[in-house]
Amino acid sequence: MKYNFTAFLFFLLTALPLAAQQKLTLEAIWGSAFRTQDMDELHALKNANQYTVLNADYRNGIATIDLYDFKTLEKVKTLINSRDFPELNGIDDYTFSPDEKKLLIATNSEQIYRHSFTADFYIYDITSKSLTKLSDNKVQEPTFSADNSKVAYGFDNNLYVYDIAAKSTKQITTDGKRNAVINGITDWVYEEEFAFVRAYDWNATGDKIAYIRFDETEVPEFTMEYYNQGLYPVPYTFKYPKAGEKNSEVSLHIYDVKAGTDKTVNLGDTYYIPRIQWTNEAQTLSVQTLNRHQNNLNLFFIDATTGKASVIMNETDKAYIEITDNLTFLDDNSYIWTSEKDGYNHIYHYNKNGKLIRQVTQGSWEITAYYGYDKKSKNIFYQSVENGSINRDVYRIGIDGKNKVRLSLKEGTTSATFSPEYDYFIQSYASVNQSPTYTLNSSKDGKQVKEIINNNALAQKLRDYNLPQKEFMVITTDKGHQLNAWMIKPKDFDPLKKYPVLMYQYSGPGSQEVSNDWFSINDYYYFMLAQQGYIVACVDGRGTGYKGAEFKKVTYKELGKYEVEDQIDAVKVIGRYSYVDPERIGIWGWSFGGFMASNCILKGNDVFSMAIAVAPVTNWRFYDTVYTERYMQTPQENPAGYDQNSPINFAGNLKGKFLLVHGSADDNVHVQNSMLMIEALVQNNKQFDWAIYPDKNHGIYGGYTRLQLYTKMLNFIKENL
Structure with a gap:
């Protein structure tokens, strides 16, 4: 038989990729070998056509907040470098004041539950480059007032207001007590299931604070034990209402910052208060309430001067209504709202009195994110699954429901962060075949202007x-x-x-x-x-x-x-x-x-x-x-x-x-x-395997925990499947 060297060489070349294939290991997977590059803590400014990104070196505890121009993507400057301030052990989170001249910076954060945490917070003046500690204590959910002069925060179940100029603090609630009363911060079940922690809000002129008070005295308690490698386990007891049991009794309050008075708002037979939000009219507060079955929602408008509550919209469902954060008030105090009431989640526009102006989007597909409204062009920007339920695309549409334009140009998952002027957006795009990319795109036609970040190196590594x-x-x-x-x-x-x-x-x-x-x-x-x-x-x-x-x-x-x-x-x-x-x-x-x-x-x-x-x-x-x-x-x-x-x-x-x-x-x-x-x-005499991870929460992580867990699961699969 004649020896065919060319055919043999072809065989070798085609066989090499399979023979040289690297094997995935649990150590590589859980050792962050395949981590993607992202834009962490991306914030679009409101007063300038710019955005900020948190660039952190977590291993060395150094972080910077950097300012970029939306049109050029060029870095304008570094707003703060934690290395310049010994007080900052890195930067965990940050928020701007309304005038965007100051920052609230979190450091040394300590997680409480899924969303909640305490931290050392500092007020950073961008112009003077001065750093002031908000409190000697680790606090929760600090927020600037609308007039930029004060910061409210929660500590030990009470609310406080810090005066920036005077550098003085005033306690505005006094009855807060662990496992009894919480003011302005949600209880466990609200945090977990209504997905928010800050249960207070400043009005548009900074003279009023609306907050929810949780009386959890009658809520049953649950106790977990932490082993902590100590001689005796340490019990941790908290309020947890199991199905059919009592929830916190909630009440709505409005605190007058200038007068120092507190007013309780009568909302009638209200069971849940899952959202409060001041409207664009400074003395009008919006409040969403639900019955216990969560299938009857009221949207109240509250007159902060009189305390009078009026239902301006009611929505019911034969099953349940899910709360969202898509309520947006326009300059005339009309509002944009999303609802499933026609069978799919869509955008609606109501006037200030709760009368429907129009259903803006419609069809047998769902809105998955609401990005905002541009009052100049009168366009609404959103994300939906119109091109298939496994995909996400970005669109704009007129508030009149006309002239819809698809701004994402590739099939996959696209999300957007829009510039303050809505002329550009930073697009995050990925698909099962494309590693994540971040690009600057035009809001006019969706076309890419410039690439910001790609993960080509990871894609090459995976080959x-x-x-x-x-x-x-x-x-x-x-x-x-x-x-x-x-x-x-x-x-x-x-x-x-x-x-x-x-x-x-x-x-x-x-x-x-x-x-x-x-x-x-x-x-x-x-x-x-x-x-x-x-x-x-x-x-x-x-x-x-x-x-x-x-x-x-x-x-x-x-x-x-x-x-x-x-x-x-x-x-x-x-x-x-x-x-x-x-x-x-x-x-x-x-x-x-x-x-x-x-x-x-x-x-x-x-x-x-x-x-x-x-x-x-x-x-x-x-x-x-x-x-x-x-x-x-x-x-x-x-x-x-x-x-x-x-x-x-x-x-x-x-x-x-x-x-x-x-x-x-x-x-x-x-x-x-x-x-x-x-x-x-056991009582059914069934054989099975089990593992309990001491002191680990619902995520079961920390140190080598995930590696050990996934190794256990891998071995179990290989032995039994």
Whole structure:
């Protein structure tokens, strides 16, 4: 046989990439080897066509706040360098005064819960370059007054006002007490489920402060123990209202800064106050209230001089209403609002008396972000899923609903930060095939003006790993439900082989895991599994977001029923693929995803052979009021909905391999969920694996914790799938 050297050389060249493929490791993934470059703490100024970015060297504790010009992208100057001020141990966060001549700078931050933290705050005068400490204590949520003369903040459950010129502090509430009364800062459940911490607001002239007072005296307490390697554990007790239990009694107050008087506003039979916001009329406050079922929303206007409250808009829903921050007041005090009331989330324009002027956007797609209104051009700027629910695009449209223009030019995930004059925007763009980029773009036609940041070096680095593709698809279940999905197959995929499959999902109400975006850190974990011969897949079932209210809210009062059905039904479809081994299909998830993984291994024990549940809810009766009752009503009203969808009640169904993981200091989903699930499994004589991480919260991180956890999960997958 004749030897063909050319053919042999071609074989070598084509085989080299596979042979030279670098293998992903957990050490590289959790050692930040694939971190992207971003624009941290990007702020567009209001009084000049400029923006600022926080540039931080976290290892050395040095940070700068740098000012850039929107048109040229050139750096104008450094506003502050922490190296010049020994008091600053780096810069954790910053906000501008309304006139943008001063900064509030946070340093030495200490996390409390998901969003809340205390910190040493300093007032920095940009002109004089002087730094003044706001308080000798670590405080919360400081905010400049509209006239730039004062700063309000929270400390030990009370509100204070600092006079910048006089350098004096006045305490404006006095009844604050831990686990009893909180003034101007949210309680645990408001912070977690209504997603805000600062429950006070300055008016437009700086003479009034509106705030919410939380009386949590009757809210039941929950105690966690911190082990801290001490001789005795240290108990931590806080107020946590579980489903059906008492919430804080909330009241609305308006403090007159000049007169030093406090006025309580009568809002009638109000249960929740999830938002307060002063309008453009200095003595008119807007307040959003909800009933306990969260399906009846009132928008009040409050006259701050008289305290009179008037309902100017009411919105109801057969299921629930989700609170957003998209309320924007225009110069004439008319307002822009987003709502799902026509079945999809859209933009509406109302006059100052709450009368609808027009629905600005409409169609069978959703608004996903509201960016702002340009009063010169009378254009509204927003982000939506009009080009497919897994994509995000940026648009502008006239407030009259006409002349809509798509400003993002590529398919994927695009977001925007607009200049104060709305002539330019900084575009953040990424897709499953494109690493994140930041560019300056024209608001006229969306065209790129100049590149700011790219991640080409990371993309080049990843070529050495020869990663597999994340393939998008739509799975149609036997019941006819069309569900977005992605799948990652081994790079050397052989359609004649049978592969094990690991399903990942979250599945919580309004969530999305199937999106055309760059890789999360978990994606690298899935690529690593694919390199080791696994197929990884993800399906967004009913209850997830961005496909309309009907698709999302079908799970109302049955949280977990349809979501679990869809995962089981999707896996039955996947299990029929010729290249899938139907006897080796596992599922995993975290938080709501852990709840789902638990239910799937129990209710789908004929299709799932393995599951990993991290920090799962195992009984909806153990979770908080605001979240659980929004989707389920109370357990007193809907006992069957709670009991038929809680994994703890189906422990006897376990057949496959099950790993249960929790942090002992999880303030969100209490370790109680896993402890009682463990007891249910034990009493049903079921064998399983479990791990408790001491003093770790819902995120289960710190030091080598994530590396150890993902190593444990990897070993469990390899041993059981």
